[in-house]
Amino acid sequence: MKKITITTAFIIVITLGSIAQIKQNTEGIYLDEHNNPFTGTYNEYFENGNIRVEMKLTKGIQDGYTNIFFVNGIKNEQRSYSNGLMHGTWITWNEVEVKLAEANYNLGQKHGKWYIWDEKGTLRYEMEYENGAKTGIWKMYNESGELMNKKDYSQKNKP
Structure with a gap:
């Protein structure tokens, strides 16, 4: 029993040590314990x-x-x-x-395409971007999900 407790304590210390050894520098690069x-x-x-x-890193950069999770373990965001x-696609949940x-x-x-729903899951906005600029038909819906307004950005970005 004593051997199991010592082994468990050792694993916890090693795990906590490895977590604490990753740090982010002023340029936003994540570094290991050797500053690599x-x-x-x-x-x-x-x-x-x-x-x-939980993030994937390649050479210290998000890749x-x-x-991102809430304290109760439910996923709050998935980013790419x-x-x-x-x-890629980013998704947010409550x-x-x-x-x-x-x-x-x-x-x-x-x-x-971009979509925004309210806290009940009703679609409120439907939007589209092309290389950072608004494009296409943007749609706005009321709390019942009925289309209330449209805005046309189709021609705004064309020469």
């Missing part, structure tokens, strides 16, 4: 032991998915990066797992 850019999965935890942040730039937002990026710029 970290590659791998980096996790942060709440005091209750639940995961707070791939980053997941490519070489440190926002890239604490009762209702989707609140879905946004798309292309190498750091807003690009593609």
